[in-house]
Amino acid sequence: MTDAILYETLPSGIARMVLNRADTRNAQDTAFLYALNDAFDRAAQDDAVKVIVLSANGPHFSSGHDLREVDGHGNMRKHETVGTWSGFGRPGAEAQYAREQEIYLGLCERWRNIPKPTMALVQGKVIAGGLMLIWPCDLIIASEDAEFLDHTVAMGVGGAEFFAHPWELGVRKAKEFLFTADWIGAKEAHRLGMVNHVVPRAELEAFGLAMAERIAQKPLFALKLTKQAINAAQDAQGRVSAMQTSFALHHLAHAHNMLAHGKLIDPTGLMPAIKKHENSQSS
Numbered sequence: 001m002t003d004a005i006l007y008e009t010l011p012s013g014i015a016r017m018v019l020n021r022a023d024t025r026n027a028q029d030t031a032f033l034y035a036l037n038d039a040f041d042r043a044a045q046d047d048a049v050k051v052i053v054l055s056a057n058g059p060h061f062s063s064g065h066d067l068r069e070v071d072g073h074g075n076m077r078k079h080e081t082v083g084t085w086s087g088f089g090r091p092g093a094e095a096q097y098a099r100e101q102e103i104y105l106g107l108c109e110r111w112r113n114i115p116k117p118t119m120a121l122v123q124g125k126v127i128a129g130g131l132m133l134i135w136p137c138d139l140i141i142a143s144e145d146a147e148f149l150d151h152t153v154a155m156g157v158g159g160a161e162f163f164a165h166p167w168e169l170g171v172r173k174a175k176e177f178l179f180t181a182d183w184i185g186a187k188e189a190h191r192l193g194m195v196n197h198v199v200p201r202a203e204l205e206a207f208g209l210a211m212a213e214r215i216a217q218k219p220l221f222a223l224k225l226t227k228q229a230i231n232a233a234q235d236a237q238g239r240v241s242a243m244q245t246s247f248a249l250h251h252l253a254h255a256h257n258m259l260a261h262g263k264l265i266d267p268t269g270l271m272p273a274i275k276k277h278e279n280s281q282s283s
Contacts, residue, residue, distance in 0.1 A: 003020055003035075004019075004020055004021055004031065004032045004035045004036075005017055005018065005019065005020060005032070005035045005036050005038075005039045006018040006020045006057075007039050007042065007043075009043075009046065009048065009049060010209075012212075012213045012216050013048060013049060013050035013051065013216035014049070014050070014051050014052075014053055014209065014212045014213065014216055015039075015042070015043035015046065015049040015051070015052045015053065016053050016055070016209075017036070017039045017040070017043065017052065017053070017054050017055075018054075018055050018056060018057055019032075019036070019054070019055070019056035019057065019061070019062065019133075020056075020057050021058075022056075022057045022058025022059075023058075024063065024066060025058060025059070025060045025062065025063035025125070026056050026057075026058060026060065026061060026062040026063065026130075027062070027063045027064065027065065027066035027067075027068075028062065028064065028065055028066055028129055028130075028133070029066040029068075029069040029072075029075070030069065030072055030075040030076060030078075030079065030103060031075065031078075031079075032066070033103050033107060034079045034103070036107075036133075037082060037107050037110065037111075040052065040110070040111050040114060043114075043116070044114045044115070044116060047220075049116065050116065050117070050215070050216040050218075050220050050223065051116065051117045051118075051119065051212040051215050051216045052114065052116055052117070052118045052119070053118075053119045053121065053208060053209065053212050054118065054119065054120045054121070054133070054134075054137060055120070055121040055122075055204075055205065055208070056121075056122075056123070058124075059123070059124045060123070060124030060125040060126075061120075061122045061123055061124055061125065061126045061130055061133075061134070061146070062125075062126055062127065062129065062130030062133055063125065063127050063130065064127040064128040064129035064130045064160075065128065065129040072099060073088045073089060073095050073096075073099060074088075074089075076088040076099055076102070076103075077089075081102055082102070082106065082107070082110060083101065083102050083106045085098045085101045085102045085106070086098060088102075093251060093254065093255045093258075096251065096254055096264065097251050100161055100247075100250075100251070101247075104129075104132065104161035104162065105161050105162060105243070105247050108132050108135070108136045108161075108162040109136075109162075111136040111137070112135075112136035112231070113231065115224040115227060115228060116220070116223065116224065116227070117138050117139070117212075117215050117223055117227060118136070118137040118138050118139070119137055119138065119139040119140070119141065119208055119211070119212055120133070120134040120137040120139070120140045120141070121141050121204050121205060121208040122134055122140060122141065122142045122143065122146045122195075122204075123142075123143040123145060123146055123201055123204060124143075124145060124146060124147070125146075125147055125149070126146065126147070126148045126149070127148075127149045127150075127151070128149065128150050128151060128152055128160050129160060129161075131148065131150060131160055131162070131164075132160055132161065132162040135162060135164045135168055136162070138227060139196050139211070140194065140195045140196055141195070141196060141197050141198075141199065141204065141207060141208045141211070142186040142189060142190070142195045142197070142198050142199075142204075143186065143198070143199060143200065143201035143204045144186055144187075144198055144199070144200055144201060145186070145201055146185070146186040146189070146195075146198075147183045147184065147185055147186070148183065148184045148185075148189055148194075149181065149182075149183050149184070150165070150177060150178060150181070151181040152178075153178050153179060153181055153269070154181045154269040154270055155265035155266060155267075155269060155270060156253055156256075156257050156261075156265050156266025156268075156269055157250055157253040157254065157257070157264075157265065158178070158246065158249055158250055158253055159178050159246065159250070161247060161250055162243070163242070163243055163246035163247065163250075164239075164243075165177065165178060166242070167234060167237075167239060168192075168193075168194045169184075169192050169193075169194055170192060170193075173192055186198045197211075
């Protein structure tokens with residue numbers, strides 16, 4: 001089995017973490033997310049590491065949640081949880097709520113608050129759950145071919161579980177992004193402030209590592225305090241309570257869809273989106 005996450009440390013004080021499920025376009029199942037969390041923890045606890053750089057093998061950064069995972073709730077029992085939620089085998093909505101509190105919202109919050117600078121190097125497609133891997137990072141560098149999509153409204157839920165959309169895109173663009181389920185290209189993401197830089201794909205890694213090296217020259221404690229201060233400023237705007245509200249509404253949608261359609265998503269909204277994508281691919 002190929003390691004889902006590759007990890008190495010560079011002499012310059014950089015930890016490189018690489019998503020390595022290129023055959024699935026780096027789709028995220030339970031084992032993948034816990035392996036990524038282990039890599040983040042390893043880098044966070046290594047005093048020689050000053051900057052954490054996340055990238056991905058393959059043509060696309062991430063296709064989002066791996067919907068082919070058959071027993072997501074059962075697979076939770078194979079891992080030592082990092083939060084205190086339990087009940088992954090409970091009836092009704094409880095199991096799904098607990099699972100997503102742990103491996104989606106819970107892990108994203110952990111990664112956002114790692115007291116070291118983090119950077120995502122992004123190429124190709126970044127879809128829904130894929131945004132939940134890059135948005136917790138402090139800096140995002142995108143290749144010119146990068147595209148971003150959250151089509152969860154088409155699936156009958158109100159956005160990916162880590163609801164950073166208003167802070168990443170601004171309120172009006174976040175609404176358009178979610179309502180239309182349209183793609184945002186790298187240049188538009190840069191204009192909106194979601195992406196720090198856009199570079200040719202061939203230069204993505206070199207550009208990102210060069211910036212990481214400049215950051216790593218700073219005192220680590222000063223970097224930690226600066227990140228903590230900026231995150232606190234964002235949280236003072238109400239980010240935490242808004243995130244909790246959106247997460248609760250997300251699970252209201254799940255519960256509704258189970259009653260109305262017998263599954264977590266509403267299939268009626270997906271067909272127009274699929275046809276639209278097929279038409280754009282053929283034109």
